[in-house]
Amino acid sequence: MTDYRVTEGQTNSPWNLKGIGMTSQRTRNRMIERLQEQGIENEELLTLMARVPRHIFLDEALSHRAYEDISLPIGHQQTLSRPWVVARMTELLLEMPERPDKVLEIGTGSGYQTAILSSLFKQVISLERISGFQPKAKQRFQALELSNIELHHADGYEGWNEKAPFDAILVTAAPASVPATLVDQLSETGVMILPVGEGEEQSLTRVTRNESGHTSDVIAPVHFVPLQQGVV
Template identity: 55%
Template sequence: MTSQRTRDRLVARLSDQGIDNIALLDVMRSTPRHVFIDEALSHRAYEDAALPIGQGQTISQPFIVALMTQVLLSHGKLDSVLEVGTGCGYQTAVLSQLVKRVCTMERIGSLQEGAEQRLRQLGLRNIEYRHGDGYVGWKARAPFDGIIITAAPREIPKMLLAQLALGGKMVLPVGEDGNQALQVITKTAEGFDTEPLIPVRFVPLQSGILA
C-alpha cells in the first residue's frame, strides 16, 4: 500500500468519525506524520493511534488532533493560537496550516528543539517557539483567539484562561489519568462557558522546564 493510499484511508476514517472541516481534512492528508515519529515506528505513522515520542510523551491519535483542531476552528480561521505542549510538532504542523500564527510552548528542551527543526524543514514559518512552563503561558503574545493544550492538567489553568481573547476558545483535556474529559471553554462577556466533549487519555500537564 502506498503512503498516499494510507493517508487517504486515515482521512476517510476521520471523516467517518465526524471530522467534516474540508480544509482540515486536506491538511491531515498532506501533513507527513511519519517525519514526527521514530523511524522504527514509521510503518504505524498513519494508524489512528497515539505513539511514543520519548521522554514519556506521545504523539496524539490523529482523530484527537483533528477533533481538537476542528473545535478550535468552529467559528472560522483564527489569527493567533497558543499551543501548550509542542511535543514532536505534529499538532503544531496541522495548526500552522490553518491559522495565521501559532505560538507553541514545550517544557522539555530536547523535544522543543527537535520539533522546531522538523517544522522548519517542512517550510512552516508562521510559528513562534518557546521553551517554557505551559502553566504560565505566553503573556507577551496574549491575548489569543485560541488555546490548545496537548496534556492534561487536573484543573483548568487560570493563568491560561486569562490569556484568551473575548470570544476565544480553549480546547484541552482535564482530569487525572484514567478519568479525563476533553473540554472546550469559550470566553464570553459574562465569563467562561464550558462544554464537555468526549472521554480521553492524555499524559499529565506538568509544571517547570527540563533541558
C-alpha cells in the first residue's frame, strides 16, 4: 500500500495538508463517524479517509465544506462525489476475493478518488477527458507523495486497451448502459464499479467478468454527472 506523509509547514505544497477549523482532524473524524453510521465497515478504508486531506481537492472557497456529506462542484460542470459514494465504491473493490493490483479509473476530476485508490492498490491508471483538471491533480499527488498513478488525457468510453486487462475498473460518471469496451478490458475475474442510468434514474452497479460474459448487480441508487464521449 502506498502511504504518504502529512507534515506541517511542508514547503513544496501550496496547501495546508493538516487543515484548520472546518478542515481539521476533528472535522475529518466526524465524517468518518457518519460513514460508519451509513454502513461503511472496512477499517483500513476508514483510517485512510480520516487521513486524506479532502479539502485540497476543492477550490479554496469551498474547502471548508470538504468533509460534509454532499457532492461539491470542481469546475467544468463536474463534481466531487460525496464521501459515502467514494467510500462505498472503494469498499466494493476491497470486497473482491483477491485485492486488485491494477486498477483503471475513468474520470480523474480533481483527483480525490484517485488518491484513495492509489493508497490502497498497487497501480492506478486514471483517464480524464477534460485536460484542464490534470495539472492541479498532478500537483496534489506530488504534495501527497503518491507515485503509483499514471494519468492520461483520454476518452473514458474507450478505456486504456494498451494496459488491459485490469483487475478492477472504477467509473466516476454515469453512462446510460454498461460500456462493452470497458467490460472487455477486465481480467477474467475482474470487477467494474460504476453508476448506470440517465437523469435521476441511476444505480450504483457492480459488473463481474466471468467465463460466460459478465453479471451485474445493483448496489444502491445514486446521482452522478453523465459519462461523456470525446476529449476537451
